[in-house]
Amino acid sequence: MNRPPVPLIVVARLDGPSFAAAVTRHAEWATPSEQARAAGFVDPGDRFRHLAAHWLARRAVGRYVGVPAHRVRLCHDEAGRPLAVVGGADGSSTPRTCVSLSHSGDWAAVAVVEAARVGIDVEVNSLRSPSALHAVSRRFHPEEQAALAGLGTPRRTRDILRLWTLKEAYAKALGTGLSPFPGARDRLGLDGCAFRLDTPHPELTSLSPPAVPAERWHFWTLPLGPRLTGALAVGRADLSPARTGPSAGAVRRRGKGGEPCRPERTLDRRAHAALRWAP
Structure with a gap:
């Protein structure tokens, strides 16, 4: 079947x-490694959220490829990035699908795509707290620190979170x-890249070391x-942003138990406009 x-x-x-x-x-x-x-x-809540987030990832992959969640197996590539392998009823498996997973507090987010790097x-x-965020921002790239310096506290706090999540x-x-430390060698440091936020979509303006995939x-x-x-x-060689339009959404926000939120809180149309691509 054709993938979106x-x-x-x-x-x-x-x-x-x-x-x-x-x-x-x-x-x-759950796979043996997940178990x-x-x-x-140690904390039962952490254990629950870990397993619940991994089940959410299976549900997302299952929706993406059109199979039940229990037929999705999560693994990792050589760089440690999550991948999903979907098993068929006859024991066959599909090409691996790229997955990224994040959770914070009681919330989790999953992104699924084929033929691309995704985070x-x-x-x-x-x-x-704002004070903790401002302390972290002192480790950001100098370009980002300069952009944050002239902002009031609410806007600065919001942009620090935006930059942090982008990194x-x-x-x-x-x-x-x-890495939370500047100058990290084997991991991307907080100062290892810089983003601009005053453009329609964030732009990567600096990367150290300069070698970019x-x-x-x-x-x-x-x-x-x-x-x-x-x-x-998302990194992919043959894609570029397309003109946006009000068609079916790529982002779905769910309430408790994965049930849809109220219509005024769904993100389908606006998020699809931000994420739509042309081949």
């Missing part, structure tokens, strides 16, 4: 009954992870409402 030419993004709260049911029977669907990782959490990050805004999403897509990179901040900040990074 846009990433599928699902953002959900993890405290609903469908997630509780999935976690209860996680031995039926081992879950068993290593997603979501943050619950209230989990970090996290980009580092996930690269497969390096993000060949893919064309596209970045978005996701419209997730006042409580959440999210970002998406």
